[in-house]
Amino acid sequence: MRNVQRLSLIILAAGLVFRLAPLSAQKPERSNTGGKTLLLEIESAGGRVTYKLETNVVQEVDLLPELGRLVEIRRRDTPVVILVDQDISLGRLLTVKGLALKAGFNTFHIFMIPNSRDSMTKIRIGPAIDYSRNPPLD
Numbered sequence: 001m002r003n004v005q006r007l008s009l010i011i012l013a014a015g016l017v018f019r020l021a022p023l024s025a026q027k028p029e030r031s032n033t034g035g036k037t038l039l040l041e042i043e044s045a046g047g048r049v050t051y052k053l054e055t056n057v058v059q060e061v062d063l064l065p066e067l068g069r070l071v072e073i074r075r076r077d078t079p080v081v082i083l084v085d086q087d088i089s090l091g092r093l094l095t096v097k098g099l100a101l102k103a104g105f106n107t108f109h110i111f112m113i114p115n116s117r118d119s120m121t122k123i124r125i126g127p128a129i130d131y132s133r134n135p136p137l138d
Helices: 002-026 060-075 090-103
Strands: 038-043 048-053 054-056 080-085 108-113 119-125
Touching: 038 090, 048 060, 054 060, 060 090, 080 090, 090 108
Parallel strands: 038 080, 080 108
Antiparallel strands: 038 048, 048 054, 108 119
16 A cells, blocks of 8 residues: 555656646746846046946945846846946956956956047957967967
8 A cells, every 4th residue: 555655656746747847948048137238337537446237336345246146147148248448457357357257157248438438449358378479460
């Protein structure tokens, strides 16, 4: 009798698993709230650097935890658009990109904004290569 009950429970459990599996496979992907990209702005004014994620001002020390929270809400392949004032150093830009990578994002589009704010230039950062006084120019 116990074996029959056990077998019935196993069959019932297996039926539920197979019935629920298609539902979980059809579960919609996490939506990208606020649009298809994540906007990160790095601005410099009066010698101070300000970080904005979407429209929220974030302190530098809180940037990694906040990016980590957003990668949980959105997907890892959500494009991160980084808008950078021309006065921001390349080192700071690379640090911020590194924080976004560490948080889990993997697609970046970086634009430099001049002080006039009338245009912007896309910055392409390639993979690291060995130091050379004669680097490849391609």
